[in-house]
Amino acid sequence: MSKIFVFRLVKRHLKLANNVHCVFVKFDKISGQMTTISEKKQRIVLTFMILEVVTIIAKIWSIAARKTNLTVKVVGIAMTSITLIPFLIRCHTSADYVQVQFLNFIFLSRDAKNDAKRDKFLTYLVLFFDVVELGNYSMFIVHWLSVMLLPCQPGLSSSILCSADNVFQNGGILKSVFAALEGLVFMQCSLGGGYYILIILLTGVAFLWKECGNFINRYKSGTSSQIE
Known part of the structure; x- marks a missing residue:
């Protein structure tokens, strides 16, 4: 699997x-490198982070305040966790230039000599990328359908508007708004968390492993001085 x-x-x-404004990094087609987004877009990302915080608080409150059976609470906690955990992972309020330089280093440096074991690891990494992307779209649909079909389920922000007897009485339009909100917030948190887990951590480690292996092999062969 190639770089x-x-x-x-x-x-x-x-x-x-x-597209959903959840990271401070982008790929610049003109320079062919990773770079930080503009200050205007950074403010948009921060604004959406505030929305995410408010939504997560509403989701947590819906679990704590409503009296339901254990099964319903467990489902609510699970739905809240898959949004809360990636949000905490990517909870940064400014661009990190070190990360940008790190990504440019691993992707713009000369590729290491092919190695079957390392290439196999990259194959698994690519498959993991695909699985995560499929999971993101699937969970977006799950959040949307959950609000439309079960708006009073604890763990959904829409449940804060339900009556004491678990009836959502605010109409289909508002329900659609909450469905879009749940889906958007999940995608923002998931993609933002995925940036740090998939790209910075896993991809970075994979290519640093390749670069270190390349250096060690060159050192053993006495050609380490030829590394660019």
Whole structure:
């Protein structure tokens, strides 16, 4: 599995993340490098982070305040957790230039000599990218349908408007608004968290492993001085 193919997946992930305004990094087609987004877009990301915080608080409150059976609470906690955990992972309020330089280093440096074991690891990484992307779209649909069909389920922000007897009496339009909100917030948190887990951590470690292996092999062969 080549570095170019992995790079394409990274750019695709960043493009989707930029579309929902959840990361401070983008791929600049003109320079061909990773760079930070503009200050205006950074303020948009921060604004959406405030929306995410408010939504997560509403989801937590809906679990704590409503009296339901254990099964319903467990489902609510699970739905809240899959939004809360990635939000905490990507909870940064400014761009990190070190991360940008790190990504440019691993993707713009000369590729290491092919190695079957390392290439196999990259294959698994690509598959993991695909699984996560499929999971993001699937959970977006799950959140949307959950609000439309079960708006009073604890763990959904829409449940804060339900009556004491678990009836959502605010109409289909408002229900659709909450469905869109739940889906958007999940995608923002998931893609933002995925940026740090998939791109910074897993992809970074994979390519640093390749670069270190390349250096060690060159050192053993006495050609380490030829590394660019």
